[in-house]
Amino acid sequence: MxxxxxxxxxxxxxxxxxxxxxxxxxxxxxxxxxxxxxxxxxxxxxxxxxxxxxxxxxxxxxxxxxxxxxxxxxxxxxxxxxxxxxxxxxxxxxxxxxxxLGYGFPGKWDVYEKMIEHPLLSPYVPKTARLQSSADILRMIRREQAVICKPEHGAGGRGIYVIQKAERKLHIRDASGQTTALVGQKSELEQWISTLLQQHSYLIQPFLPLQTKENEPFDVRFLFQKDGTGKWIERCRAVRVGHPGMFIANVRAGADVRDFSGWIRSFPSPQRILIIDGIETIIRALPSYMDEHFGTLFELGIDIGITKEGGVWIIDVNSKPGRKIVAALHPDKKDDVYEAPLQYCLFLANEVNIL
Incomplete structure (x- = not known):
């Protein structure tokens, strides 16, 4: 057995x-x-x-x-x-x-470096840098409205901060939108970064305007698993909508889950075609490309952000995704999700001749 x-x-x-x-x-x-x-x-x-x-x-x-x-x-x-x-x-x-079943990713920086090497994926990847000093944030914030700081090995929206410039000061807010620091001097920013990096290594990106008209953060989550033949299967896609004023749309943080097909129809037809084209390009190329460069994977959560103008961005790629979007939108597919690890395990057993 x-x-x-x-x-x-x-x-x-x-x-x-x-x-x-x-x-x-x-x-x-x-x-x-x-x-x-x-x-x-x-x-x-x-x-x-x-x-x-x-x-x-x-x-x-x-x-x-x-x-x-x-x-x-x-x-x-x-x-x-x-x-x-x-x-x-x-x-x-x-x-x-x-x-x-899956060996996972070494870290978000490694994933970023591989994605920008792919000719089809790189246009959808936000500019990303490693956070090492105040100069990194100041350089990016001169060009952008705001900067988001993400732990390199984070998950579930934990440890995220958004930095916005207003009235000659930097306002630092956590994922819930609460102000945690108000920085007016470079030395203060250096101290904040030093404390931050004692716990985790961090990446910084331009903070993209991914909010609804009601100021709710949202993204589109795609859940992929491999089947009993080792082929990638899309199990579910859903729009995750967070609470007004927050910066993350994570289900664990209380985000609402909405049907993708109904949501995408709210865009004008020309814009909708471009958005769907961008999404399809990403989900066709990304799973197999991740497999190729990071070894065997079993499941993937791909988070895609869409701006008001119809810009499509890869927000995150997660090798250990949750499955709550399936339970919320397609409870009839829960059996498929539960059986997938067993089917894939059997496939691997045949591959390594353990049976």
Missing amino acids: ISLGFITIEEQQEMEYCTEIAKRAGRYGIAVYRFTPLDIDPLTEKVHGRAFDEKRQAWTKSTFDIPSFLYDRCFYRSDIRSKKCKPIMQWLKRRPDLVF
Whole structure:
């Protein structure tokens, strides 16, 4: 029987998703386990985690070998637990006897550098720079209305700041739109950046006007997964609309989820054609290109921003996306999402001749 391990930082993280996968695993000849990196005994390399009991349809405490196939759903923060887990995951990914459904991205900067090399994708990528000093922000803000600062390894909109110039001062706001600092001197900006970079490395981009008429932030999220033949499949596309005054449209932060087809019809026909052409260019080229340059991937979340003028921009590419847009718009497709990791695991097992 094939063994598939579902790995998270926190023990209860994504419990519903993992359980729904495990309930369907038996028919694929797959045994599902869940654990955190800290559940691995460094001496014996045995895992003290939980196994899914098919008869009882429940998780039971169990000690087992590291599963041959691993599904990485670890999200790292700056806490001590994350810092302990990350090197263990890096060790697992270096082992030739283990196969990950997806190996993820090294960081947003690496993704940016690859995207700007692609002749079709580069026109849709906002100018991006690494944040190292106040000069980086001042240089960009002279040319732009505002600058957005993003953690290089961030997810879910955490740690984002927007810097806007007004009345000879820089207003620094967090993702919720709250002012966290008011900077009038270069030395003050240097101090703010120094404190910021103690926690994470950061990237900066022009802050794009991606708001509705009601001042709500929005983007379009595309969820891709691979199927049982290793082919990329678009599972869902949705418009995510955040609260007025905020800078992110993340579902975890309370964003509303709306149907894409109804939303796109609100644009005049000539503009709509250009927007759809840009979107189709991105989603046709991006998934396979990411695979080619970052190794095997299983799923992708692609976030696309659209300005009032119809400009199309790649806002983010996420190798560990959530699935809430499917539940909100297409609950009938939830089975496809739950079975996709099992189908792809079976495909990988055939590829590496483990069966």
